[in-house]
Amino acid sequence: MSVKPYSDLRAAEIAVGVRAGQLSPVDVVQASFDRACEMGAGSDNLNIVLSADDEASIAESKELITRRDTATDLGLLAGVPVVLKDNIATLGLPTTCGSRILEGYVSPFEATVVTRLRAHGAQVVAKTNMDEFAMGSSTENSAYGPARNPIDVRYVPGGSSGGSAAAVAAGITPIALGSETGGSVRQPAAFCGVVGVKPTYGRVSRYGLVAFASSLDQIGVLGRSVDDAALALEAIAGYDPRDSTSSEAEVPIYRMSALGIPAPQAHHPDTEALRVGRSAVPLPPPPHSRTLEGVVIGKPREYFPDSLDPSVRELCERSLERFREMGAIVREVSLARSPLAIPVYYIIAPAEASSNLARFDGVRYGLRAPSVAGVRGMYEETRSRGFGPEVTRRVLLGTYVLSAGYYDAYYRKAQAVRALIADDFRAVFASGVNAIFTPTTPTPAFPIGAISDPYEMYLNDIFTVTANLAGVPAISVPIGRVRHLPVGGQVITTHFDEYTMFRIAYALEASLGREAHQ
Amino acid sequence: MSVSRYEMVVGLEVHVQLRTRTKAFCACSADFGAAPNVNTCPVCLALPGALPVLNERAVELATRAALGLGCTVNPVSVFARKNYFYPDLPKGYQISQFDQPLATGGSVRIGDTDNGGDISIGITRVHMEEDAGKSIHDRYAGSTAIDLNRSGVPLIEIVSEPDIRSAAGAGAYLRILKQILQYLDVSDVSMEEGSLRVDANISVRRAGEPRLGTKTEVKNMNSFSAVERALESEFARQCSLLDSGGRVEQQTLLWDSAREVVRPSRTKEGSHDYRYFPEPDLRPLLLDAQWIARVRHELPELPDARRKRLSLDFALAPEEVEQLTSSPAIAEYFEAVARASGDGKGSYNWVMGEVMAALRASGQGVDAFRVRPADLAQLLNLVRDGTISHTAGKRVFAVMVETGKPAAQVAADEGLLQVGDSGVVAGWVDEVLLEHPEEAARYRAGEKKLQGVLVGFVMRKSKGRADPRLVNQLLASRAG
Numbered sequence: 001m002s003v004k005p006y007s008d009l010r011a012a013e014i015a016v017g018v019r020a021g022q023l024s025p026v027d028v029v030q031a032s033f034d035r036a037c038e039m040g041a042g043s044d045n046l047n048i049v050l051s052a053d054d055e056a057s058i059a060e061s062k063e064l065i066t067r068r069d070t071a072t073d074l075g076l077l078a079g080v081p082v083v084l085k086d087n088i089a090t091l092g093l094p095t096t097c098g099s100r101i102l103e104g105y106v107s108p109f110e111a112t113v114v115t116r117l118r119a120h121g122a123q124v125v126a127k128t129n130m131d132e133f134a135m136g137s138s139t140e141n142s143a144y145g146p147a148r149n150p151i152d153v154r155y156v157p158g159g160s161s162g163g164s165a166a167a168v169a170a171g172i173t174p175i176a177l178g179s180e181t182g183g184s185v186r187q188p189a190a191f192c193g194v195v196g197v198k199p200t201y202g203r204v205s206r207y208g209l210v211a212f213a214s215s216l217d218q219i220g221v222l223g224r225s226v227d228d229a230a231l232a233l234e235a236i237a238g239y240d241p242r243d244s245t246s247s248e249a250e251v252p253i254y255r256m257s258a259l260g261i262p263a264p265q266a267h268h269p270d271t272e273a274l275r276v277g278r279s280a281v282p283l284p285p286p287p288h289s290r291t292l293e294g295v296v297i298g299k300p301r302e303y304f305p306d307s308l309d310p311s312v313r314e315l316c317e318r319s320l321e322r323f324r325e326m327g328a329i330v331r332e333v334s335l336a337r338s339p340l341a342i343p344v345y346y347i348i349a350p351a352e353a354s355s356n357l358a359r360f361d362g363v364r365y366g367l368r369a370p371s372v373a374g375v376r377g378m379y380e381e382t383r384s385r386g387f388g389p390e391v392t393r394r395v396l397l398g399t400y401v402l403s404a405g406y407y408d409a410y411y412r413k414a415q416a417v418r419a420l421i422a423d424d425f426r427a428v429f430a431s432g433v434n435a436i437f438t439p440t441t442p443t444p445a446f447p448i449g450a451i452s453d454p455y456e457m458y459l460n461d462i463f464t465v466t467a468n469l470a471g472v473p474a475i476s477v478p479i480g481r482v483r484h485l486p487v488g489g490q491v492i493t494t495h496f497d498e499y500t501m502f503r504i505a506y507a508l509e510a511s512l513g514r515e516a517h518q
Numbered sequence: 519m520s521v522s523r524y525e526m527v528v529g530l531e532v533h534v535q536l537r538t539r540t541k542a543f544c545a546c547s548a549d550f551g552a553a554p555n556v557n558t559c560p561v562c563l564a565l566p567g568a569l570p571v572l573n574e575r576a577v578e579l580a581t582r583a584a585l586g587l588g589c590t591v592n593p594v595s596v597f598a599r600k601n602y603f604y605p606d607l608p609k610g611y612q613i614s615q616f617d618q619p620l621a622t623g624g625s626v627r628i629g630d631t632d633n634g635g636d637i638s639i640g641i642t643r644v645h646m647e648e649d650a651g652k653s654i655h656d657r658y659a660g661s662t663a664i665d666l667n668r669s670g671v672p673l674i675e676i677v678s679e680p681d682i683r684s685a686a687g688a689g690a691y692l693r694i695l696k697q698i699l700q701y702l703d704v705s706d707v708s709m710e711e712g713s714l715r716v717d718a719n720i721s722v723r724r725a726g727e728p729r730l731g732t733k734t735e736v737k738n739m740n741s742f743s744a745v746e747r748a749l750e751s752e753f754a755r756q757c758s759l760l761d762s763g764g765r766v767e768q769q770t771l772l773w774d775s776a777r778e779v780v781r782p783s784r785t786k787e788g789s790h791d792y793r794y795f796p797e798p799d800l801r802p803l804l805l806d807a808q809w810i811a812r813v814r815h816e817l818p819e820l821p822d823a824r825r826k827r828l829s830l831d832f833a834l835a836p837e838e839v840e841q842l843t844s845s846p847a848i849a850e851y852f853e854a855v856a857r858a859s860g861d862g863k864g865s866y867n868w869v870m871g872e873v874m875a876a877l878r879a880s881g882q883g884v885d886a887f888r889v890r891p892a893d894l895a896q897l898l899n900l901v902r903d904g905t906i907s908h909t910a911g912k913r914v915f916a917v918m919v920e921t922g923k924p925a926a927q928v929a930a931d932e933g934l935l936q937v938g939d940s941g942v943v944a945g946w947v948d949e950v951l952l953e954h955p956e957e958a959a960r961y962r963a964g965e966k967k968l969q970g971v972l973v974g975f976v977m978r979k980s981k982g983r984a985d986p987r988l989v990n991q992l993l994a995s996r997a998g
Binding site for chain 1: 560563564565566567568569570571572599601603605608609610611662664791793794795798799800801
């Protein structure tokens, strides 16, 4: 293998090495499994992997060698090991959603994102632990036990994509897929000190993502670096005829933003090399006083309340200072309706969930409670046994808010307020602001078992749910640590402008350097 | 019981399966009659992670139906989830439309008032939805079997205003609705195969009372006449309830066709709360005005228009046109025969007589009928110009039904070409007079009524080929 240890390799470095024949996909996958063992990814320690099949993975790696030798293009992620959140349908490995009700369930079809990853040469090595049906912010709500944060095993990795974030943080894979409904990629990314992206709603196909709240759900990517995340998103983004809500908007070469170019350029000399992944990592010029020249970054006052943890505030201020040093203008803005986001989210998401989870009825697949009298009894027993307490709570909440006589007061009103929250973002972006910067979470990771009140848990998502409600893209980038615990800063841009989001994230990452993890 | 003091108020909900090749939200075949659960995929089985994609053909057929029923098609309509648990409803919700349906505000003319005005039934709305699967309770002891072939098949629901005032009116509405849908070519409209289903909402009120009474919903009728009988039965039940000082309870009733009564449904329909909300997996359905205009422009001729045109073009009586237009295929067949032969009345007689009898006998549809309109027109012409007799024509027709051969060829092959040569016919006449000396004598003596008998003898001798006019002339000349 190369001089760098596996766990330090970026996805692009692996891809270039594999494509050039300098790295063997089999060795890479083996290194990933070795790292997982070394870090204790299994249920007895970090508990971040729910299923893996090393023999099948090695066999797939050998096919990849054949593919390379027959001169077919291996794609952007040639040989790159990836892990997937366990709510993304895969052939081969089970898709349990962290739930008893789908224990052992193997999907007969594969999610579009998985097909695209494989087409780009990626190697799926494991499915990761998660809050049951993505309902939670700590990966404590998994039917298969809580996952742990590799930075400090006493702490949660965040959630609901906690297993995916932890796998990347533990160096098991350079990239991972998670899913977001209200911050479920960005929050664990922040807690584990990795990069997490929630793309624009419609940017990535949801086909094969087990639905939680369809109008909010979006598959996201986690990466050790901004470049890992950009590469992964480029591989999976784009229109899918199987998802009616996916967008036909063209997918730019996100990694070109690393060069500090303000907008995607088709005729740039590096375009072709980046498009096919022949270039390992784009070489950005070291950050300087004009790196973000002309960029206006909004600092929304609602996301910096007086109650904000002072050390989190301090790290955010440092990042904002770096933006200024790189030539950006930082402007205070207002997203006045954002404080309403949590109540709105906890009406809309459970409402959709109550309907989406109705299919888990014991009739066709998954758990069926044995020999209960009558079909109604079978439903009740199956769902009572199959769903954990948080899922049950949200299904009941969602059923309630959609009920006759309550629909207008809750669901309809929540949708109206959701539109206002989105209007706030629109207005800020229309005023000449290119991006919004906020803390990803109000605090760093908390100890396992520390939060038992559901509402207190929900407040973890206070800075992230707005992007889901408005449908805009957002990224969480490590911006430093409080004590030893990572803190994330969030960059939000307007619909389908992931390019600018990545550009700012690359610049921030470069300007912070090692400080991002100190 | 004083039924006459009460008025029946009925609105009908008609579910019609659209004739598409594939299902509403996936690429599975929508065909009826496959082995159980063969036409299924992750989408219509509701496997975790599957998503619906709208079938554009279904939208086009639904739009055509809505326009044909005089509805306004909405430029924006929204799919909604109707949530309820049932083992043959895989997702736990049905994708339907709720507060923003595809189309609203149409009407169907079902007859004329005494002073020549229209009797019309308003159409409240036409919306799109998907079908559920099928639960089979009687195949396996102690178990219910589920067939999901039908799950996701596209339907439209046509909701009428409560404009119907009698069971017969309901029947008339349904027959005309079915006819219109047949003309629009959007569905097989077969109650037997389940591609047309009817639920009835019925209430009663005292004659002259403007307010509506409490309604019940009657389901499970398997024919139009069953709908009529169920409505009569439920009407009588509600009337006697009111007469005895009782109140009608809002509920769902099932028609028991064996015992000819309605009985309460086992599931308490009134307790259902469907928790409708907009379907987040599908975008709102946007139909641009040009597209709607194109569908409208391509609408086929509807029954009323065709009746008017046929009666004008071929000088037919209203009842005759009514019969001919009952199905679009028959009307088209008739029109092709009439145009090719130039004989409207004759075409009517043949189509409603011989053709219908042959179709009934074989159980075929007219589309598969071997006698094509051009061939039947040729036969009509052969009879009209005397090449063959009317009697021989019927025999030729029978052979055409069997063989599909053209009329002229059959007539020639069978030796049925009419003989108009007076020498040959005179020979037959004279032979008959010789063979029947008694009748001949009485005829010659002036017993004119025997002429018919003698003509019959000649026709028999000639095997139907003799031109009857010539036979009559020759007999008259021999009477002296």
